[in-house]
Amino acid sequence: MKKLEIKNLHVSVEGKEILKGVNLTINEHETVALLGPNGHGKSTLLSVIMGHPKYQVTEGEIFIDGEDVLKLTVDERSKKGIFLAMQYPSEVPGVINSDFLRASINAHRETPIKLFEFYRELDKVSKSMDIPMDMATRYLNEGFSGGEKKRNEILQMLLLKPDFIMLDEIDSGLDVDALNVVSNAIEEMQNNNSSLLVVSHYARLYSLIKPTRAVVMINGKIVVDGSAALIDRIDKEGYEWIHKELNISIKKDENKMNNVSIGTCAVKNAIKK
Amino acid sequence: MIDFLNKNIDGISKEKLNNVCKININNNFDDILLINWENLSLDCNLEIIIKENVKIKLLEMGTVKGKCIYRVKENATLIHNFIFLASGGDAFKEIFLDKDASWEGINADLSTENVHFILHCYLKDENSKGYFKLSTLSKNQCKKVFDINFIHETKKTISSMENYGVVQNEASLSFLGVGHIKKGTKSSQARQSAKIMIFDKLCKASASPILKIDENDTIASHAAALGKINDEHLFYLMSRGISESEAKKIITLGYLNPILPHIFDEDLRKSVEKYILERL
Ligand SMILES: Nc1ncnc2c1ncn2[C@@H]1O[C@H](COP(=O)(O)OP(=O)(O)O)[C@@H](O)[C@H]1O
Ligand SMILES: [Mg+2]
Numbered sequence: 001m002k003k004l005e006i007k008n009l010h011v012s013v014e015g016k017e018i019l020k021g022v023n024l025t026i027n028e029h030e031t032v033a034l035l036g037p038n039g040h041g042k043s044t045l046l047s048v049i050m051g052h053p054k055y056q057v058t059e060g061e062i063f064i065d066g067e068d069v070l071k072l073t074v075d076e077r078s079k080k081g082i083f084l085a086m087q088y089p090s091e092v093p094g095v096i097n098s099d100f101l102r103a104s105i106n107a108h109r110e111t112p113i114k115l116f117e118f119y120r121e122l123d124k125v126s127k128s129m130d131i132p133m134d135m136a137t138r139y140l141n142e143g144f145s146g147g148e149k150k151r152n153e154i155l156q157m158l159l160l161k162p163d164f165i166m167l168d169e170i171d172s173g174l175d176v177d178a179l180n181v182v183s184n185a186i187e188e189m190q191n192n193n194s195s196l197l198v199v200s201h202y203a204r205l206y207s208l209i210k211p212t213r214a215v216v217m218i219n220g221k222i223v224v225d226g227s228a229a230l231i232d233r234i235d236k237e238g239y240e241w242i243h244k245e246l247n248i249s250i251k252k253d254e255n256k257m258n259n260v261s262i263g264t265c266a267v268k269n270a271i272k273k
Numbered sequence: 274m275i276d277f278l279n280k281n282i283d284g285i286s287k288e289k290l291n292n293v294c295k296i297n298i299n300n301n302f303d304d305i306l307l308i309n310w311e312n313l314s315l316d317c318n319l320e321i322i323i324k325e326n327v328k329i330k331l332l333e334m335g336t337v338k339g340k341c342i343y344r345v346k347e348n349a350t351l352i353h354n355f356i357f358l359a360s361g362g363d364a365f366k367e368i369f370l371d372k373d374a375s376w377e378g379i380n381a382d383l384s385t386e387n388v389h390f391i392l393h394c395y396l397k398d399e400n401s402k403g404y405f406k407l408s409t410l411s412k413n414q415c416k417k418v419f420d421i422n423f424i425h426e427t428k429k430t431i432s433s434m435e436n437y438g439v440v441q442n443e444a445s446l447s448f449l450g451v452g453h454i455k456k457g458t459k460s461s462q463a464r465q466s467a468k469i470m471i472f473d474k475l476c477k478a479s480a481s482p483i484l485k486i487d488e489n490d491t492i493a494s495h496a497a498a499l500g501k502i503n504d505e506h507l508f509y510l511m512s513r514g515i516s517e518s519e520a521k522k523i524i525t526l527g528y529l530n531p532i533l534p535h536i537f538d539e540d541l542r543k544s545v546e547k548y549i550l551e552r553l
Binding site: 050051052053054073074075077078079083084086089090092093094095096099100103104107108139140156160 | 504506510516519529
């Protein structure tokens with residue numbers, strides 16, 4: 001992938017506008033940190049790029065290397081190299097994980113992968129992810145712990161080697177060792193020339209994967225687009241300065257989910273004013 | 274496999290009393306005991322008695338008109354596969370479990386005809402356990418009814434059933450049945466879950482498992498889910514490049530395939546798997 005462009009994107013869900021004119025371009029080899037308080041539309045943006053049917057795009061465009069992404073079905077987007085590691089991966093009963101992984105790989109190939117080759121690859125990648133092989137024989141995400149689900153997402157990323165990778169809070173629920181394993185996998189993709197768009201609330205993941213740029217989403221818009229130095233600033237100061245310097249009032253998340261986040265306190269302070 | 278109904282087999286004795294054919298299974302068999310109803314009919318009620326401490330695997334292919342009774346004696350085990358691949362039909366089964374007896378009934382139904390399966394499992398004595406698991410596909414104009422009942426008659430009895438179904442075209446599918454925990458059956462457990470995936474507008478589906486609990490000291494759970502394919506599941510699979518039609522197929526197989534590990538004969542397991550793939 002050379003370039004992903006999002007132009008004036010407006011998105012609603014069940015009649016409520018969530019994204020209100022997002023503009024964002026991601027170039028080849030970039031790792032972009034997507035920051036912002038809870039409930040401001042980060043997951044929505046990622047899901048819309050992937051093509052989740054729940055969201056209606058009411059205005060705007062998304063292009064990948066000049067091609068209209070919004071015209072493509074979800075599976076076609078995947079075949080163009082777009083990948084989303086989900087914040088909450090679905091549990092799919094009765095579907096054996098390895099069958100799903102093999103079908104995913106085959107969807108990206110002309111001829112089906114040989115069984116022997118598949119298991120060799122799976123074994124290699126599972127080992128690098130510290131995933132026991134028996135996870136492949138379990139039902140897809142069913143009864144997986146939070147950390148196992150996240151690692152299973154990264155395992156899929158490694159198997160599919162996508163060009164444009166979106167990671168939605170991939171580090172939540174991971175212990176220090178798992179975080180290192182995941183960041184090594186991300187580094188492998190960076191070396192593989194993939195571009196990344198990464199949502200996280202923790203400076204720790206970012207310090208490991210070293211984004212080349214950071215953007216901040218507030219109230220359904222990208223309001224700041226700058227260098228990776230933004231991450232440290234927000235980690236230390238929260239989002240209050242955005243309120244002060246840019247005079248943007250920050251909407252409170254009605255159904256807040258995550259208490260520990262970069263700048264949570266600052267958001268609360270900003271709202272009190 | 275041992276086709277034992279019309280043959281003399283060491284360890285199996287038979288007698289006919291009035292209108293009942295009694296078959297006693299007196300010792301363990303490593304081999305699977307087979308009744309193939311596809312080319313048999315019954316001119317009497319059938320009663321199969323599994324003697325104390327005996328453990329067997331019994332495979333029944335297809336259905337038969339007429340009542341079949343199974344008595345699982347103290348500490349005996351009956352692992353039971355009901356496989357309907359071709360014809361459907363009516364079936365009426367009663368299972369009686371003595372002390373420490375256990376019964377595991379596995380029903381894979383891919384028949385292309387109507388099915389009316391009635392089963393009553395009586396947990397008559399302490400520490401008896403009954404388990405039933407079903408995978409069924411109802412399509413075209415088929416009407417299928419599974420009426421599976423567990424009756425807890427004493428304390429410390431355990432029952433569990435998991436019914437999974439897929440209904441397509443204009444077919445109908447209903448899961449009936451009662452889990453009845455009678456008064457005085459302390460420390461018993463009953464679990465029921467029913468799931469039906471509905472494909473088309475003209476399908477009829479119902480799942481009304483009922484728990485009748487007359488005793489306070491019990492653990493009971495109860496879940497029924499009916500509906501279309503889950504959009505989140507579909508999105509998840511498609512986001513990995515899998516086409517919509519294949520994703521639907523994989524998700525639907527996920528409803529039916531979990532029966533496979535419970536089918537004890539390997540060749541049969543493979544052919545059930547093949548039938549599921551072909552008929553879907
Ligand atoms: N199905 C839905 N119906 C109504 N509102 C929704 C729905 N899904 C998400 N939202 C709202 O969209 C907003 C953005 O959510 P999300 O994109 O998950 O935020 P973030 O990832 O930044 O925390 C939130 O206010 C959330 O409540
Ligand atoms: Mg989110």
